[in-house]
Amino acid sequence: MLGVCYYPEHWPETQWETDARRMRELGISFVRVGEFAWSRLEPQRDTFTFEWLDRALDVLHKAGLKVVLGTPTATPPKWLMDEHPDIAPYDEHGRVRGFGSRRHYSFSSKSWWRESARIVEIIAKRYGTHPAIAGWQTDNEYGCHNTTISWGPEDLKAFRQWLRLRYQTPQAMNEAWGGVFWSMEFNSFDEVELPTGTVTEPNPAQRHDFWRFSSDQVAAYDLMQVEIIRKHSPDRFVTHNFMGFVSDFDHFKVGDNLDLASWDSYPIGFVEKFPFSEEERNRWAETSHPDIAPYHHDLYRAVGKGRFWVMEQQPGPVNWAPWNPVPKPGMVRLWTWEALAHGADVVSYFRWRQAPFAQEQMHAGLNLPGLDEWSVGGLEAKTAGEELAALGALPPGEKAPVAILYDYASHWATAIQPQGKDFRFEELTFRWYEGLRRLGLDVDFVRPGASLDGYRLVVVPCMTHVDEATLSALEKTEAHVLYGPRSGSRDRHFTIPANLPPGPLAALTGNRITQTSSLRPGLADPVEGMVSGVAIRWREYLETTAEVLARFGNGDPALTQQNGHHYLACWPDETLLTATLCLLAKRAGLTTLPLPPQIRLRRRGDLTFAFNYGPTSWSIPVSGNFLIGGPELPPQGVAVWR
Numbered sequence: 001m002l003g004v005c006y007y008p009e010h011w012p013e014t015q016w017e018t019d020a021r022r023m024r025e026l027g028i029s030f031v032r033v034g035e036f037a038w039s040r041l042e043p044q045r046d047t048f049t050f051e052w053l054d055r056a057l058d059v060l061h062k063a064g065l066k067v068v069l070g071t072p073t074a075t076p077p078k079w080l081m082d083e084h085p086d087i088a089p090y091d092e093h094g095r096v097r098g099f100g101s102r103r104h105y106s107f108s109s110k111s112w113w114r115e116s117a118r119i120v121e122i123i124a125k126r127y128g129t130h131p132a133i134a135g136w137q138t139d140n141e142y143g144c145h146n147t148t149i150s151w152g153p154e155d156l157k158a159f160r161q162w163l164r165l166r167y168q169t170p171q172a173m174n175e176a177w178g179g180v181f182w183s184m185e186f187n188s189f190d191e192v193e194l195p196t197g198t199v200t201e202p203n204p205a206q207r208h209d210f211w212r213f214s215s216d217q218v219a220a221y222d223l224m225q226v227e228i229i230r231k232h233s234p235d236r237f238v239t240h241n242f243m244g245f246v247s248d249f250d251h252f253k254v255g256d257n258l259d260l261a262s263w264d265s266y267p268i269g270f271v272e273k274f275p276f277s278e279e280e281r282n283r284w285a286e287t288s289h290p291d292i293a294p295y296h297h298d299l300y301r302a303v304g305k306g307r308f309w310v311m312e313q314q315p316g317p318v319n320w321a322p323w324n325p326v327p328k329p330g331m332v333r334l335w336t337w338e339a340l341a342h343g344a345d346v347v348s349y350f351r352w353r354q355a356p357f358a359q360e361q362m363h364a365g366l367n368l369p370g371l372d373e374w375s376v377g378g379l380e381a382k383t384a385g386e387e388l389a390a391l392g393a394l395p396p397g398e399k400a401p402v403a404i405l406y407d408y409a410s411h412w413a414t415a416i417q418p419q420g421k422d423f424r425f426e427e428l429t430f431r432w433y434e435g436l437r438r439l440g441l442d443v444d445f446v447r448p449g450a451s452l453d454g455y456r457l458v459v460v461p462c463m464t465h466v467d468e469a470t471l472s473a474l475e476k477t478e479a480h481v482l483y484g485p486r487s488g489s490r491d492r493h494f495t496i497p498a499n500l501p502p503g504p505l506a507a508l509t510g511n512r513i514t515q516t517s518s519l520r521p522g523l524a525d526p527v528e529g530m531v532s533g534v535a536i537r538w539r540e541y542l543e544t545t546a547e548v549l550a551r552f553g554n555g556d557p558a559l560t561q562q563n564g565h566h567y568l569a570c571w572p573d574e575t576l577l578t579a580t581l582c583l584l585a586k587r588a589g590l591t592t593l594p595l596p597p598q599i600r601l602r603r604r605g606d607l608t609f610a611f612n613y614g615p616t617s618w619s620i621p622v623s624g625n626f627l628i629g630g631p632e633l634p635p636q637g638v639a640v641w642r
Helices: 013-026 051-062 078-083 110-127 153-167 170-177 204-232 251-255 267-273 278-283 292-303 331-341 376-391 408-416 425-437 468-476 503-509 574-587
Strands: 002-005 028-033 066-070 133-137 237-239 261-265 308-313 347-349 402-405 443-446 457-460 480-483 511-518 525-529 533-544 547-552 557-562 565-568 570-572 599-604 607-612 626-628 638-641
Touching: 002 013, 002 308, 002 376, 013 028, 013 051, 013 376, 028 051, 051 066, 110 204, 153 170, 153 204, 170 204, 204 237, 204 251, 204 408, 251 292, 261 292, 267 292, 292 308, 292 331, 292 425, 292 443, 308 331, 331 347, 331 376, 331 599, 331 607, 331 638, 347 376, 376 626, 402 425, 408 425, 425 443, 425 574, 457 574, 468 503, 480 503, 480 574, 503 511, 503 557, 503 565, 525 557, 525 570, 533 547, 533 557, 533 574, 565 574, 570 574
Parallel strands: 002 028, 002 347, 028 066, 066 133, 133 237, 261 308, 308 347, 402 443, 402 457, 457 480, 480 565
Antiparallel strands: 511 533, 525 533, 525 547, 533 570, 547 557, 557 565, 599 607, 607 638, 626 638
């Protein structure tokens, strides 16, 4: 189904019925409202003005639309910030991040928890059983604008308490952190400071615990809201809209609270956010890279335990990236179908009408600013809605043959101690995902410790700490497995394992890593053997009892194999990565279809979808009963066949 984000408080009430009618004409079924409306709902302490929202919900319900109501906690109003200045977050330099935009709160403020619970309970009581309400969204975009971590006095108090519960005694904490180094031992938890503002690098184990604490705060805050909503609004789903390329809290733990995950898809904006080369940025500037949206569809399907929405789909140019080009004609339709192909229940566009005022007035909507006139993206959404109605219900998705183990804590660990300036966990994981998709393979993301049953190939681009549950799943799997650099290189307390990396994976891989080398731009190490290419950015020196499939230029092992467990001891360039993934896919018995850089495929049940991000047509090299499009896939085109 299709949805849209709507802000009735932005428009004259006389326009609401027309808007609702036109939404239905477009093929819209769901409408998200309310996530930024606190100042309109409670303009002063305990003075509520719910009547406008009552009327808006009635209008939408009368038109046959289902509503997702957002809790308004992403934008605490000015009067509340004045009452409780301790709500405000702090930046890494100890400066207050104050009122004037959004997400201006610390997850650790007790005042903020109390006020959040108060407003969520009031709203959930009032609207919990309203016939228009199909579901709820908690807050909005946790972590956006670098707001997961706050560095203020409230955060320090909460962090000290978190440490007390975790370690029980300062001595245990000192041992875990290696506090004897540089005389960083503490006699009391009250001596602990936040790991910032130091002369040189703070203790990495302390930083990792502070990041873990900050992530736990997000999940606990979300759970507080979810429990209130479920108490007053039974039989409605609860979701949260996550962001793209935000890994600074554990989305799986937040997903545990929810009925389904959702995420906000801005494929062109994320081209500027990701560390692509300038050549790649220019190539994909008006379409996005073909794997940005699919990468997140597959990730959030895992976070949502098999269910996800796109809560905000880019409908045209956005306002927040360094450059904001107009998408090429056809891309809004393509992104819509691509999300559905990857298993989305709903694709919801942001927003209904472009705002002619405030911070997002340059952000496109389905309608032109202030008018009842379709934008280019609105017309494409209309086309997608008509095609979806004609095609009918899509078949349920199936488990993909390939799994990627994705570990948020490894992002934190490698960001804290990268060792090489350009070692970036998200980039490495994305490139491995891209390599698999360019072979025409479907991919699932899997959280650490989850079962790997049913997969034929499992890839672990980087997992610094392999816990017992994850190790058990890897030991039990019958899949071929490929591990990447730095896997098993730290224990739970950010310490090098006693048996050296890959630590818990040593018995599975037959390897022992004695040195690591980060390679600055311009340095590389050739790899030859069953696969060939070049090691860039990172290279490991290992001793092995496993079979050596490829070697570095000096003869050292580069790719090893033992009982189906493969270890690649470097950051591979594109050639080496492709060759390695091809070898693993062949060993796993998977059929591959090497694709041009601009083409991607996805299966959903008995349907196959093809998407063309490029400037030229592509002849589909398979036959089928085409339901959308045909065997010649035009630029920015979509084809669906059975």
